[in-house]
Amino acid sequence: MAATGKKVMVTVRKAPHGSIYVQESIEVMFIFATYDMDLSVVFIDDGVLALQPGQDTKGLGIKGFMASLGALVDWEVTKVYVDRRSLKERNIAEDAVIAIGKDEDTDAPIRPQVLDSAEIAAMMAAQHSIVSF
Amino acid sequence: MLHTVNKSPFQNSALENCLRLAREGDVILLLEDGVYAAAAGTAKSSLVEQALKRHTVYAIEADVKARGLNNLIKEVHIASYADFVDLVEQHPVHAWL
Amino acid sequence: MKLSILVLEGPYNHEASDSAYNFIQAALAKGHTIRGIFFYDDGVYNATKLMDPPQDDRHIAKRWSELGATGVDMIVCVAAAKRRGITNEVLVPNVRISGLGQLASMIDECDRFVTFGD
Numbered sequence: 001m002a003a004t005g006k007k008v009m010v011t012v013r014k015a016p017h018g019s020i021y022v023q024e025s026i027e028v029m030f031i032f033a034t035y036d037m038d039l040s041v042v043f044i045d046d047g048v049l050a051l052q053p054g055q056d057t058k059g060l061g062i063k064g065f066m067a068s069l070g071a072l073v074d075w076e077v078t079k080v081y082v083d084r085r086s087l088k089e090r091n092i093a094e095d096a097v098i099a100i101g102k103d104e105d106t107d108a109p110i111r112p113q114v115l116d117s118a119e120i121a122a123m124m125a126a127q128h129s130i131v132s133f
Numbered sequence: 134m135l136h137t138v139n140k141s142p143f144q145n146s147a148l149e150n151c152l153r154l155a156r157e158g159d160v161i162l163l164l165e166d167g168v169y170a171a172a173a174g175t176a177k178s179s180l181v182e183q184a185l186k187r188h189t190v191y192a193i194e195a196d197v198k199a200r201g202l203n204n205l206i207k208e209v210h211i212a213s214y215a216d217f218v219d220l221v222e223q224h225p226v227h228a229w230l
Numbered sequence: 231m232k233l234s235i236l237v238l239e240g241p242y243n244h245e246a247s248d249s250a251y252n253f254i255q256a257a258l259a260k261g262h263t264i265r266g267i268f269f270y271d272d273g274v275y276n277a278t279k280l281m282d283p284p285q286d287d288r289h290i291a292k293r294w295s296e297l298g299a300t301g302v303d304m305i306v307c308v309a310a311a312k313r314r315g316i317t318n319e320v321l322v323p324n325v326r327i328s329g330l331g332q333l334a335s336m337i338d339e340c341d342r343f344v345t346f347g348d
Contacts, residue, residue, distance in 0.1 A: 008337055011227065013150070021238075024271050027309060031330035037338065045150050085153075121154045124227055125134055129343035131236060131333075132228040139249070139348075165245045195252070196245075214256035221342050222231045222262075228345040230238070 005036035006128035012047035014133060016065070017057060022050045023065040025133040030068070033076040040079040040127075041072075042120055043112065047133075048086040051097040051112060066098070073101025073110050080112040083120055135224035139165035142177040147229040149180060157187050160220060162212065164193040171209045172202050181206050193217065232265045233257055234340035236333065238347030240275035241290035242283070247276055250346035251293065254302075266303035266336035267294075269325075271347070274311045277304070277325040291322045298324025305332045 010029055016022040032039050043051055050069065057064035072080055080100050087094060099109030115123075124130060136155050140147045148163075148170050155161065161184055163171055170181050171192040181190055191212040192205065205211075212220070235254060239246035254264055269276050281291040298304040304325040306316060311327050318327060337343050 006338060013147075013230065020271065024310065028270075028330055028333070032334050035331065035334040035338070037334065044154075045146070117154050121156050124154070125156060127225060129225065129234075129337045129340070130227045130345075131337070131343070132230050132345040132347065133238075137344075139245070164249055193249075214252045215260060217253055218257045218260055218262065221233070221257075221344060225342065226344050228347065230345070230347040 005038055007040070007126060008032065008037045009040045009042060009124060009127045009130045010133065011124075011130060012041065012043045012050060012133050013045040015046040016050040016055070017060070017062065021133045022047070023068075026065050026068045026072075028131065029072065029077045030075050038079075039077060040081065040123060041077060042081045042083070042115075042123070043086070044083040044120065045086050048082050048090060048092060048097075051082060052092055053096050053098055055098075069098055069100060071101070081115045081120065081123070082112040084114050084116050087114065134159040135162060135220050135226045136160070137162045137164060137226060137228045138167040138170070139163075139228070139230065141166040142170040142180055151229040152180065152184050155184075155188060159188055160224060161188050161190045162193070162217060162220060163191065163209075164196050164217070168192045168196045168200060168202060171197070171205045173204045173206045178206060181209060185209075191216065191220065231257075231262045231341045232339065233262055234265045234336035234343045235267045236343070236345045236347075237267065237269050237273040237276060238271045238345065240272040241281065243272070244348045246346040246348060247273070247290055248288075251290075251297075253344065253346070254297070264302045265340045266305060266332070267297075268333045268336055269304075269306045270310050270330075270333070272314070274306045274314050274316045277306050277322050278316055278320045279322045280320055295322035295324045298322075303332075303336070305336075307333070
């Protein structure tokens with residue numbers, strides 16, 4: 001679906017599970033994707049930890065949001081980006097980042113696009129509004 | 134762009150992270166515990182001192198006064214909430230929470 | 231300028247609610263319009279009428295309600311509210327519970343959007 005609305009970005013900068021911000025930001029993403037807005041999502045700083053592979057919240061008794069993250073593309077949240085430096089600082093390999101969907105034809109995992117800080121900054125500057133988590 | 138920072142730099146890297154992404158000419162507004170970054174002579178003063186080379190930096194007066202900060206880095210502008218509103222009128226905002 | 235505001239933290243525990251309120255008052259004093267205020271995450275706690283702070287301190291829910299009485303659209307997110315036990319029964323007047331779609335509309339219909347949180 002071509003996004004014709006205003007450019008709106010959601011930034012996720014907090015680590016998952018220690019607080020609910022990541023989970024509730026994903027609920028925002030799902031709803032926003034159904035509205036006429038040109039939505040981008042950027043994971044920066046501790047937010048990139050939400051994309052760490054192998055998360056398992058069962059032992060905490062917390063439902064978690066990992067299944068939702070894997071469905072972002074299904075829900076039309078396709079412009080998803082992650083900060084290269086934040087990943088590197090936290091020793092997460094770029095190709096290990098959680099998939100946010102699967103390619104319809106090949107079944108290959110779709111991962112968030114890794115961007116340099118300057119690219120993210122430029123993207124931020126182009127937004128109408130930014131929702132910060 | 135207007136970048137708002139509300140956390141103390143001693144306890145949180147939000148200001149550092151903000152300054153990494155802020156572009157030349159972007160404006161930084163310190164509010165709530167973020168105003169501690171504007172205090173002179175601290176272990177974290179260099180963050181704002183460096184930032185001032187590329188950005189105008191504001192600190193919300195009510196937050197500065199609440200915290201008893203009477204020795205701020207010289208070039209930091211003291212801002213009222215009305216000034217904050219004017220800045221928002223001029224720039225889209227990213228809140229570095 | 232038409233402003234939309236997002237409040238992500240509850241009253242008293244964090245300064246976010248106060249900063250948002252003071253910012254909004256300054257904006258109104260300058261003749262700007264508030265398109266809407268959306269309460270999400272713990273921000274939903276701002277609207278409970280069960281709030282009973284000391285008499286000599288600000289009553290955060292009451293002053294949000296008073297702002298709502300002037301016609302400002304004040305919305306508490308239904309999903310976040312349910313999670314935290316904020317229901318219609320405990321809401322202060324002039325604030326309503328609705329969905330995240332209202333946040334999308336507030337953003338679409340504003341000139342500037344500001345987030346207040348922790």
